Amino acid sequence: MATGHEGEKTTDLKHLGPGEGSKVEHIKLESQHLRGKISEQLQAEGPRFTEDQTQLIKFHGIYQQEDRDARQQRKAAHTEKAYQFMVRSRIPGGALTAEQYLTQDEISEQYANGTLRITTRQSLQLHGILKGDLKSSIAAINQSLLSTLAACGDVNRNVMACPAPISNRAQARVQEIAHAIAMRLAPRSTAYHEIWIDGEKVETIADEKEVEPIYGATYLPRKFKIGVAFPGDNCIDIYTQDVGLIARLEGEQLAGFTLVIGGGMGMTHGKSETYPRLAEPLCDVTPDEALNVVETIMTVQRDYGDRTNRKHARMKYVVEERGIDWFRQQVEERLGYQLQAASPVHIHAAEDHLGWHQQANGNWFLGLHVQNGRIHDKEGLRLKSGLREVIKRYRPELRLTAQQNIMLLDIQEADRVEIEAQLHSYGIETDPTKVGHYRFAMACPALPTCGLALAEAERALPDIVQALEEPLRALGLDGEPLSMRMTGCPNGCARPYMGDIGFVGRSKNLYNIYVGGDLLNTRMNTLYAASVHTEDLVAAIEPLLAFWKAERHPQEGFGDFCHRVGIERLRDEAASPSLLH
Incomplete structure (x- = not known):
């Protein structure tokens, strides 16, 4: 297993000796491409999955949790923990239709705790779902043409992208490429649809043969994060990504991307070998090269990431300890050609996209602040009800932001006054200057x-x-x-x-x-x-x-x-x- 010594690879766990590799690596290897015993335990009595299966359900977009506020009371009463589940959807670039949002809203009322939560990676989480309601919740999400597959787990997570509405063809391509990366790096296992959708193919994935051509049987050592930024605007925290693609324009045409790699925020208190790290420049790529280069970068992490210590398993440690030159050489050898030198990156803003803004097509978008991303109703601010009514009536396209806010797109000039009045009636502020600090x-x-x-x-x-x-x-x-x-x-x-x-x-x-x-x-x-x-x-x-x-x-x-x-x-x-x- 990789311990920082150059040349050692970590993907083939079949040849590990006793005790080698983390416990999670063996769970993945023995899971039959993420199946494990999820189906059996889903149908069994009881409110929870066993410890090994909780590792596998993450790949399906699910975290087993408990109400820790109730822990001591339930312990004193000698009753089992208050198990519940968080379900996260994969939403590349935070792009949602009105129907998809309303489906999530309905699920939150029927099966979850009545709230929606926008994540810092532009996706949605549902909290408080019980085990018996997981299948119904996930089936409903898939029927809206979203998925929870790969929203969690040791795979590429939700691909982020600047959420601002399309103003020119270059910006459209940025969002298209973010979506293409998400589809390219999605797991190919059919386990997800077998377990949650009864084998019915709802979301199209190009190749559904029972192999994982990118990930292999043990997937990645840890999670992997990718973001695509528009020039000059760091609204998605590009330097915190494993791979960040920063668009380069020539006029209004997309010329390519500057790639930065090796970012990541996680650390562990008292463990000096863990630390947050900013991504650093690797190369420039053309739009046509982007998908292959990003996939190849991920395979280097797949092969050299630390599979013995999960706290030290992110790609940032490979980049830091082996060096950017070594990493570039690995990528070039796999691609079969030399990478272009990285262009300088100039950041001049980190837009939150709040308030009213006119789009290139003459329509408007409205960015609304959501405190900590939690969409719910409370005294003086009926955010959930207000959003539901406006979205039902006007059917805007939606974008979720990296700051946990929400944007309503393609609002017609004639509807602005009425929409603003309706939101205000629910206590929803449309002027970002009044949000305060x-x-x-x-x-x-x-x-x-x-x-x-x-x-x-x-x-x-x-x-x-x-x-x-x-x-x-x-x-x-x-x-x-x-x-x-x-x-x-x-x-x-x-x-x-x-x-x-x-x-x-x-x-x-x-x-x-x-x-x-x-x-x-x-x-x-x-x-x-x-x-x-x-x-x-x-x-x-x-x-x-x-x-x-x-x-x-x-x-x-x-x-x-x-x-x-x-x-x-x-x-x-x-x-x-x-x-x-």
Whole structure:
């Protein structure tokens, strides 16, 4: 197995000795292309799958979870854990029809917990589904011509793309190529349709022979993430991807892509061999070359990724430890030709696409903010009901964004006033300037459903952002953009290592604070303070805001300021009482 020594490959587990390879690798190998015993356990009594099968259902877009809020009460009552399931759809580029969205909305009411959640990879999650309702839920998703296959698991995940509506042919091709990559790298096993759709072929995949020509019997060492960006706009956090394709234009024509590789956010507390990493340039490709080159890059990771230690299994470690030159050579040998040198990349924005914007065809799109991606009704904001009524009536195309927001496309000029009035009647704000500092904030679900969560995130961040509004206002900084990202563990699902401020759960009510990222999402932040209690997070940030106000350069953002002055000076100066007056 690969341990960092050049030349060792890791795909053929048939020749492993006793104890070699992680447990998950053997589960995959023995699964008969992701079948395992899923069908048998799906029909069996009981609310859960066994541990080995929970690894396989991930490939089908399913995570087994529990209501951790109920854990102690159920333990005291000597009853089984409150098992439930999260189901994630694969939605390349976040592109949905009105009918597909309404299907997800209906499933959430009939089988899930009544909410929808937009993910940071432009897909949708349904939470709180019980085992007996999994098949009905997944069948309904497939009937809407979406799929949950490969939304999770050790495969290529949802392919991201700039969600802005098509303004020219080049932008159309960017979105088309993102979809083509998703289809090209989808698993070929027929297990998914056998188990969930009774063998009926609903979503077309080019080759359904019982082989995995790309993945092999053991698929990838870990998940794999790809994003396609439009020139200059880093709205999908391109440097956090395993493979990022940044479009290059000649006039309004798509000339090709600059590829960056080796990004990834996950790490493990106390394990120095794990770390977040930004992608780095590899090469330029033409539009016709893109699919082959991306597939070939993935096969290098398939063959050399660490299959003994899943915490060290992402492609970023292969790139970091073996080097970009070695990686390029591997790709070139497999392709049979030399790659072009990478062009310089210039990022000038990280658009959130909120508010009203006119499209090239004269219609409009409207980007709506969704706090932490959670679509539900609450007092004063009936977001779920309002979206449902507008989408039912006007049937817009939809896009989900990497910031967990939603866009309504192709709205006619004559309908704008009426749509805005209808949304306002449900408490839905259409002016992004009125969202406040939550406009650039994101959190992962964390507790109570995520089994990896060490601390709160989605339920904690709103109070923190609200508490920071007052000192920002008092300092005259209330109009300044400030990105805040919070996760309940170090795996980084909300990309906390890229924000102006990142809060990363360390244990119950304790967080590491990171500062110094940038709004363009091109630079990672740095650890500022470790193991800060939830109640002290705002107090830890307030002095930094005062220092920023006092010492910033004209128009200098908070993250840029923190990066410029450095962590040690931040720590020293923030301790000065004079900054608080």
